Amino acid sequence: MxxxxxxxxxxxxxxxxxxxxxxxxxxxxxxxxxxxxxxxxxxxxxxxxxxxxxAWEQRAAIHHAMLEAFRADALEGVIVLESAVLLHGGTTWRTPQSLHLAVSYRPAGMHRPPTRRDPTRPPSRELGPLDRRRALARRPVTRHTFPVSGDDVVTIGGLRVTGIERTIEDCARYLEPDAALVAVDSLLAVASGALPPAGVDPSGPDGVDRPWDRAVEINQVAAAIRARVLARLNDRSGERGVRRARAVIGAATPWSQSPYETELRRICLVNGITTPTPQMPLRTAEKTCYADLGWWSLRRVAEVDGLIKYAHDADTTKAKQSARDELFTEHGFELAHFSPDDVLDAGRALAMLRALLPRTACEERPVTSLRTKRERLQH
Structure with a gap:
């Protein structure tokens, strides 16, 4: 990226x-x-x-243009779900192409007749289930009919958007668990101040304002947000997605630094692997290093090497990473490095995790509510 x-x-x-x-x-x-x-x-x-x-850049360009059109045309509705996540400065698992709006009326559905430019295009009523889902996913605007109260709406850049806590609730309820956990992790980081300033190395010198130095405060803010969202869910008992939302909120953390770290943590949870600690610290007399994911009592570390780490001064970043790996190794830790491709292949990631960890750490009860639809079908 x-x-x-x-x-x-x-x-x-x-x-x-x-x-x-x-x-x-x-x-x-x-x-x-x-x-x-x-x-x-x-x-x-x-x-x-x-x-x-x-492809993600193409989707981002279209989504940005739809935001401009929403503002210019004064379309009815409130921006919700992943569109709202991006406006709050959060991260999504996949870049949305559609603009997600909550509206007060029921949309008329998808009308997809042939056009002058594409006279052979079949109308929507002739599409099969899979083709219909694909066509719906390509719509520039996706309208949802769930109610949004005025208290849950904020204005960002002249656009009406669900506030962070309502956005967390909606994402946890309505998105697939992998996308939901990425969105909620990132919004907790935004709301609690856990995102490090651009260019700040978490293992850098003292005197730099680093989120890790404010861990107690950040954890308190995140816990308060989590409690308020769970209280909101208590008022929706029996409604769609509430059980899954509770699992997502319970597993969320403000300390995930990338979607791939979040997804690797979710893979652990849904497969009965002991929950890792995100940004696990190793403190020495000279400095403090942080592992992307770690199991302190097991002396194991998992590093997720996303391309964003190397976007600026890749050589320096790799040298620091190598020094950090050596420091963990010197203190008795075993490490495994995961690429984005490793994480995207859940089977490969699971095999690497089981090779890294002792068998006893892979026998916990899976958090089945965090499984995606595909994973549920496989089990």
Whole structure:
């Protein structure tokens, strides 16, 4: 993952973000669509999405353009779920392409007739279950009908969004457990101040304002948020997703530093592996080092080597990581490094965890409420 802009520089005649017919004219707009330089995201709303960038960048570009369209067109509704997570500065497991809105009316459903540009496209009533789900997932706006009270709404950049605690509750209830735990972890980090400032090394010199130095305060804030959200769930007993939401909230932590760390921790929980400690410290006379995930009593450490770690000055980062590994090894720890691809392959990640940990640490009761639909079918 890199930090480059999502958009390639377009011709000067076409604005760089949200494009309207009134801005560029019908002829130029159709030329842009025909050449692939523009993508239609909704009625009279187009955006530059380069086919040369990663899929997540394309989805991010479309989602950003939909936020612009929501603001410009004054669409009805409150921004919710993963769209709200991003506006609060949180992280999502997958970049949403659709803009998620809560509305007070029941949407009319998906109308998907053939069009002039695609006369062979089958209407929605002729789609099979799988194709229909895929078509629904590609809609630029996904409208939900669950109620949102005025007390749960805040304004961010002129947009009406669910507040952090309501967003945590909704994500925990309605998202698949892997996506839900990533979203809730990141929002707890945002709300409690556990995110380190950009460029700050958690193992750096003293005198730097590091979240790890405020661990007691951060844990207290996170615990208070967790208690308030669980209290909200008590008022929804018997409703959809409440049991799963309680498991997500109970497993969430403000100390996860990446979605892959969160997912690896979830893999442990759903497979009966002793819960690891995120950002586990190793304190020596000279410095304090932090492991992504650790089992102190077992003297085991799991490091998740996401590309974001190497986005700035990769050589220095790798040298620090090597020194940290040596320090843990000198103090009797065994380490395993997991790449994002390892984490995405749950079977491979599980095999690596079982190879790292003693058998007794792999025999706890699984947290079945955190299993995804696919994992439930496999069991």
């Amino acid at each position: 890199d930090n480059e802009a999502f958009f390639h520089k377009p011709p000067s005649a076409i604005p760089p973000a949200l494009v309207r017919r009134s801005t560029v004219g019908r002829s130029l707009l159709e030329d842009g669509v025909d050449s692939g330089r523009l993508t239609r995201i909704r009625r009279d709303a187009y955006v530059h999405v380069s086919r040369d960038v990663a």
